[in-house]
Amino acid sequence: MTQSQIPVSHPSPYTExxxxxxxxxxYTKARKDPSLGPIFEAHVTDWDAHFVQxxxxxxxxxxxxxxxxxxxxxxxxAIPELSPQLFERWLQIFKQTTQExxxxxxxxQATAMANxxxxxxxxxxxxxxxxxxxxxxLREV
Numbered sequence: 001m002t003q004s005q006i007p008v009s010h011p012s013p014y015t016e017x018x019x020x021x022x023x024x025x026x027y028t029k030a031r032k033d034p035s036l037g038p039i040f041e042a043h044v045t046d047w048d049a050h051f052v053q054x055x056x057x058x059x060x061x062x063x064x065x066x067x068x069x070x071x072x073x074x075x076x077x078a079i080p081e082l083s084p085q086l087f088e089r090w091l092q093i094f095k096q097t098t099q100e101x102x103x104x105x106x107x108x109q110a111t112a113m114a115n116x117x118x119x120x121x122x123x124x125x126x127x128x129x130x131x132x133x134x135x136x137x138l139r140e141v
Contacts, residue, residue, distance in 0.1 A: 012063055013105035016055075019062060022110060023054045026097040035089050043079060061113050062106070076121045077128050084136050087122045091115060091141045 030036045044050045056067040076082070094114045098107035119138055126135055
């Protein structure tokens with residue numbers, strides 16, 4: 001292999017530490033939110049394990065690491081009475097958190113991914129819980 005054929009690895013525009021900070025900052029806000037806080041508190045029994053899981057999830061999505069082991073869809077499907085407003089509130093808090101980051105590349109990429117993830121989870125939730133009703137899209141936040 002010649003020098004020009006060797007793949008060049010580019011450093012990521014964000015770090016594991018920044019992702020960890022994003023996850024912790026988001027959940028600090030979400031847990032205090034009157035609409036989301038009670039849902040998280042009712043369904044997360046071990047916050048330390050949840051933080052590890054969420055850091056692994058976002059690291060996988062943002063850095064391509066392969067540490068996340070889980071299935072987000074079934075966990076969300078098991079929560080009764082979710083609504084588009086709850087997903088939109090989640091996105092509002094997530095976007096607020098990313099806008100407070102010192103790294104604009106991380107803020108932009110994480111927000112875009114959060115929008116796609118929320119849309120998929122909400123569509124899956126509707127297909128499972130209300131298959132006979134018309135789909136309701138999330139509003140842009």
